[in-house]
Amino acid sequence: MQTPSGTTIPPLLNTTSNNLYLTFQTDMSVSGAGFHLEYTGLDSCPEPQTPSSGVKLGERYLVGDVVSFHCEQGYTLKGSAYITCMPGPVRRWNYPTPLCLAQCGGFLSEMNGVILSPGFPGNYPSGLDCNWTVKLPVGFGIHLQFLNFSTESVHDYLEVRGGTLDSGSVIDRFSGPVVPESFFSTTHETSFFFHSDYSQNKPGFHITYEGKMGQTCPRVLLLLSRHCKKLFNGKRL
Missing domain, CATH: 2.60.120.290 (Spermadhesin, CUB domain)
Structure with a gap:
């Protein structure tokens, strides 16, 4: 994290935790005007549902985070395999949660x-x-x-x-x-x-x-084939 000091206003700071701790320390010499800061809570996107017969990968739902999906064998993914948490006044995913469907053929x-x-x-x-x-x-x-x-x-x-x-x-x-x-x-x-x-x-x-x-021919059939070849001296029937 940052440790601001001096007279320069620090840049905007975003945190990914729901807890934030501020520590202010002064010594025994010069005193300044101090600071005035404001904070605004940033909501995360709602947790996306895991599709029935599917798997969801990704446990973070903040702005810019990506969640991916794939289906179990036999099912086909309908929708986007990747969704991203978008910025804005209301946090939302850029695509709906996909479905896993058993298709016709x-x-x-x-x-x-x-x-x-x-x-x-x-x-x-x-x-x-x-x-x-x-x-x-x-x-x-x-x-x-x-x-x-x-x-x-x-x-x-x-x-x-x-x-x-x-x-x-x-x-x-x-x-x-x-x-x-x-x-x-x-x-x-x-x-x-x-x-x-x-x-x-x-x-x-x-x-x-x-x-x-594939199964190989049984040995008895192989022996019979060789016997027939000798009997007819390689001639076609």
Whole structure:
């Protein structure tokens, strides 16, 4: 802090604490006119809310301070990831607190991730056609685990395809209140298609995936392949 002395008026001083202590000391010699000072309390910005399914970083809310946000896996940040406390007669943030939302579809390339129905953990909306694609390097598949699953039976469903949505083969179609068993998709690209009609709405699904190296051929098949090659002397059948 400052220790003013002499006849020069000190510059404006701002403090970041809610406590301020002033100490005035004189000796036994010359006496001066002293000082006259005024103070005004500076309010901080109100504490921003932490988004549901999100994380807030930053514990100071004074002018110029910045608070940042990010979302948990499976959610997308809607709004500004950074907000700044602005000066003025009323302390305010330059942007509203953002939201973390589960979106309808997306592209994922990380080795592990989360797929959520739109609006999760709330009910999904009506009239949806959502497509998610998980694409990993060639040679990898994904292990899928269903943590939650609840849709209107038959009419609302999640279809999983090995490959692209257009040309991939259907692995399974899931619908109703039963949480599916975990399984392994062997293709490096897996597509998810979710459809909801215009009647009942349910909580939907929460799926996690983890990339795994593809399974190698069993040794018995390798030996059989070598035996066939010798038997037919490399000729094509």
